Amino acid sequence: IAIDNARLYQQAQTEKRRAEELIGRARSIHQVALTVNSSEDLSSIFTVAMDHLVRGLGADGGVIALLDSDALSLVNSNRNCSTMLDAQSTVKLDHLPNCRHAALTGQPMFVTEEQIEGDEILWYRKSGLHNTMIVPLMVSAKPDTKDGGTVSDIPARCLGLAFVNYFRRHVPPSKGQFAYAQDIAAQCALAVEKIHLLSEVRQAAQAANERATTLDAIFHAMTEGITVADMQGNVLVLNNAASHFLGVPKNFRNHLNNFLRRYPTYTVDGRIITEEQFPLTRALRGERIRSERFVTRRADGEERILEINIAPMLDSSERQIGVVSAFRDVTEPIRAEQRIRQALDTMLHVAEAVSGITDIKKILRNVLERSLTTLNCQRGSIYLFDEELQKFTPLLTIGFSEENEECWIEEQHIWLDPGPGQYHGFYSQLVAGHAALINVEQYPYQPNPLQHTMVLAAPIKHDSQVHGLIVLDRSQLHGADASQNQQERYEFSIWDIAVLDGIAQLTGMAVDQAHWQQEAIEARTSEAAMRKANALKDEFLAITAHEFRSPLTVILAQTQLVARNLARLMPKEQEDTKAVKNLSIVEDQTRQLTDIVQTFLEVSHLNRGKLTLSLTEVNLAEIARQVVVQSSTTTQAHTIACLLESGEQSYLVEGDSARLQQIIANLVDNAIKYSPFGGPITVRLRRCADSEGKSIVEVCIQDKGMGVPPDAQPRLFERFYRAPNSIESQTRGIGLGLYIVAQLIQMHGGTIHVESNGILGDGSCFIFTLPALERKPEIEHA
Numbered sequence: 001i002a003i004d005n006a007r008l009y010q011q012a013q014t015e016k017r018r019a020e021e022l023i024g025r026a027r028s029i030h031q032v033a034l035t036v037n038s039s040e041d042l043s044s045i046f047t048v049a050m051d052h053l054v055r056g057l058g059a060d061g062g063v064i065a066l067l068d069s070d071a072l073s074l075v076n077s078n079r080n081c082s083t084m085l086d087a088q089s090t091v092k093l094d095h096l097p098n099c100r101h102a103a104l105t106g107q108p109m110f111v112t113e114e115q116i117e118g119d120e121i122l123w124y125r126k127s128g129l130h131n132t133m134i135v136p137l138m139v140s141a142k143p144d145t146k147d148g149g150t151v152s153d154i155p156a157r158c159l160g161l162a163f164v165n166y167f168r169r170h171v172p173p174s175k176g177q178f179a180y181a182q183d184i185a186a187q188c189a190l191a192v193e194k195i196h197l198l199s200e201v202r203q204a205a206q207a208a209n210e211r212a213t214t215l216d217a218i219f220h221a222m223t224e225g226i227t228v229a230d231m232q233g234n235v236l237v238l239n240n241a242a243s244h245f246l247g248v249p250k251n252f253r254n255h256l257n258n259f260l261r262r263y264p265t266y267t268v269d270g271r272i273i274t275e276e277q278f279p280l281t282r283a284l285r286g287e288r289i290r291s292e293r294f295v296t297r298r299a300d301g302e303e304r305i306l307e308i309n310i311a312p313m314l315d316s317s318e319r320q321i322g323v324v325s326a327f328r329d330v331t332e333p334i335r336a337e338q339r340i341r342q343a344l345d346t347m348l349h350v351a352e353a354v355s356g357i358t359d360i361k362k363i364l365r366n367v368l369e370r371s372l373t374t375l376n377c378q379r380g381s382i383y384l385f386d387e388e389l390q391k392f393t394p395l396l397t398i399g400f401s402e403e404n405e406e407c408w409i410e411e412q413h414i415w416l417d418p419g420p421g422q423y424h425g426f427y428s429q430l431v432a433g434h435a436a437l438i439n440v441e442q443y444p445y446q447p448n449p450l451q452h453t454m455v456l457a458a459p460i461k462h463d464s465q466v467h468g469l470i471v472l473d474r475s476q477l478h479g480a481d482a483s484q485n486q487q488e489r490y491e492f493s494i495w496d497i498a499v500l501d502g503i504a505q506l507t508g509m510a511v512d513q514a515h516w517q518q519e520a521i522e523a524r525t526s527e528a529a530m531r532k533a534n535a536l537k538d539e540f541l542a543i544t545a546h547e548f549r550s551p552l553t554v555i556l557a558q559t560q561l562v563a564r565n566l567a568r569l570m571p572k573e574q575e576d577t578k579a580v581k582n583l584s585i586v587e588d589q590t591r592q593l594t595d596i597v598q599t600f601l602e603v604s605h606l607n608r609g610k611l612t613l614s615l616t617e618v619n620l621a622e623i624a625r626q627v628v629v630q631s632s633t634t635t636q637a638h639t640i641a642c643l644l645e646s647g648e649q650s651y652l653v654e655g656d657s658a659r660l661q662q663i664i665a666n667l668v669d670n671a672i673k674y675s676p677f678g679g680p681i682t683v684r685l686r687r688c689a690d691s692e693g694k695s696i697v698e699v700c701i702q703d704k705g706m707g708v709p710p711d712a713q714p715r716l717f718e719r720f721y722r723a724p725n726s727i728e729s730q731t732r733g734i735g736l737g738l739y740i741v742a743q744l745i746q747m748h749g750g751t752i753h754v755e756s757n758g759i760l761g762d763g764s765c766f767i768f769t770l771p772a773l774e775r776k777p778e779i780e781h782a
Helices: 002-036 042-057 097-105 119-127 175-221 240-246 257-262 279-284 331-354 360-374 402-416 425-431 494-522 527-567 572-608 620-632 657-673 710-715 724-728 737-747
Strands: 061-068 071-077 090-092 109-111 131-139 157-166 225-230 235-238 289-297 303-314 320-329 379-386 391-398 436-439 454-462 465-473 616-619 638-644 652-655 679-689 695-702 751-755 765-771
Touching (some): 002 042, 042 071, 042 157, 097 109, 131 175, 225 240, 235 240, 360 391, 360 494, 391 402, 402 425, 402 465, 425 436, 425 454, 616 620, 616 657, 620 638, 620 652, 620 657, 638 657, 652 657, 657 679, 657 695, 657 737
Antiparallel strands (some): 061 071, 061 157, 071 090, 225 235, 225 320, 289 303, 379 391, 379 465, 436 454, 695 765
16 A cells, blocks of 8 residues: 555656646746737747747757748847857758758757758757757648638748757657647747738838828929818818918818808909809819819909819719819919010000101100000100210100109209219110119119109110110109199019010111111112112011011910910810920010019018018928928039037027028028039028027028128128129129018018128028027916
């Protein structure tokens, strides 16, 4: 009985040890599973798994290697396993026959040192392996949901191999040990698969987010206004262009007809459009809207001409659930077309008015009358130029009483016949053959004698010879007639200047023609002289027809072609392509003139105090970055960068966002313009204190261009002043950009100055400062 009891006790102890061993293995597997399901990275999971394998199997160490395209690479090793390989070392599975057998069969195996042969010996030694249990990391096939949830015919996949190393063991592990190793390996395989799946999900999410961001950026970058409305006419989505035009936020969700009630719409010929006749209302009834034009008012109150296209929005069952509308502002192209038509009509009428007339005074009177009518002026005069005396003398006037005529002519002597010490700029410009706008803004000195003057003068010239002047007056009336003739004063536009300059050139040809005809009459007794005069006359007529009618006919034909293309019903893609090609002919000719007009208008508003700022909290760093990105697309010869002071600094100021962007853009454009050989341009921001200790934001725009001479720097921010080296370089400009910048900065309470030695290649550094705005801490409410 004692022997049986001892045997039973020994068996109980054995079973107890076996149960404890199984419990320990189960806890190890559970611990590895918890690590797999945690947020630990793959390396940490492998470390935990290998530690449990080594302890649970009584091994001396181990490594884990992953398979990638039939190549095995080491990713983890136990600290007790000394390896000479790193993560970049890979070996083809075909060179490791035992490893290949375990990967293909999916079953673990034990390999002693004596069983290793060939290339496998070298890899085992470098990996620090001796007698090794090879355990494949297997991922089971996914259930086939189409076949009642059974496992599909796709075999399990091997993702890698775990190597459990023994220094002296030659007896294969038990089945329980193999099973334990397989369970741990399965958890490792799940971890690898989990990492792969998470990586794929992240990549898919990132790709989807990038596509959404790209589409959103394209949507809001479109110059056409885009709106999406439901079947009740409520706005669901609108882009930046539509938001700006309608004067509503991008999250506007109101009924679009509310805008119509605030801003009534009209047809191009002036008939009012009711809500029932409005294109959006008709589109909601199923009508297709193509290239319809109507007149409305923008959010700022300015009347504009829009062209709209509307298409239905359908669901998966082809049922209409709303509409998508795209509209664009075609005001400028239409106005440009009207101006070109007006210019063409004016030239033709002037040509008709002087055709066949040999009396020069009559020619000039007819031209002056036509000019006053075309440019909507009530007063004007003609001057003749004496080339020997280099003086302009009045020939005739229209629109003045006898008393006012003499006084007006005397007033024009200030700029037309300046004396010593007076400003000769207008006179020199006219003698050189260029039209001049004479008003208070153009006069560079003080005191200013042109306080009430608004005069446009164009030289009558032909073949670089000046014959006289056409002078039109829109000055404010004063004296006895002022109270009876008061009207709103408006300035001459760039179009007015261009039209009058063309009239003056045509008049110069007509005057030359009259001279030629008079010479022909005087030489009538001489047949040779008669033939010469006729030849000159024929030459004049040919020049007139070639120089004016041919180019103007081309301009008109192109404009008419644009109008016809925009009026036709065609697919939107073709319509946009043709419209852009045709409008570029007009846009290229008018863009520079429009910029100059805008510059003159801004200077006028600044001088009259009519320019106001919309002050808000503005992040100057964000504006600087936007300007750098936009300017970088306009030049390939320059490298433009925006640098901020290191550390978390606040660049908040109180200002007008649009005007601050205009300031930085103007300075960056100047840096590009006056750096003709390219080079780096840097926009640098830093926060510092001024001389009074107040916090300011300092912005520096630095280039490697031609620089500014020291003697020109004190006058650099004056109106119409340009540094001598910029004039010599023939870089185009009118000398108003820096003046506007300085005025806008002053309105923001800031300062601006330039630092430069004037040496070509050293460039300039324009530095302006603005008072910094401290962010107030938010008050927490209980």
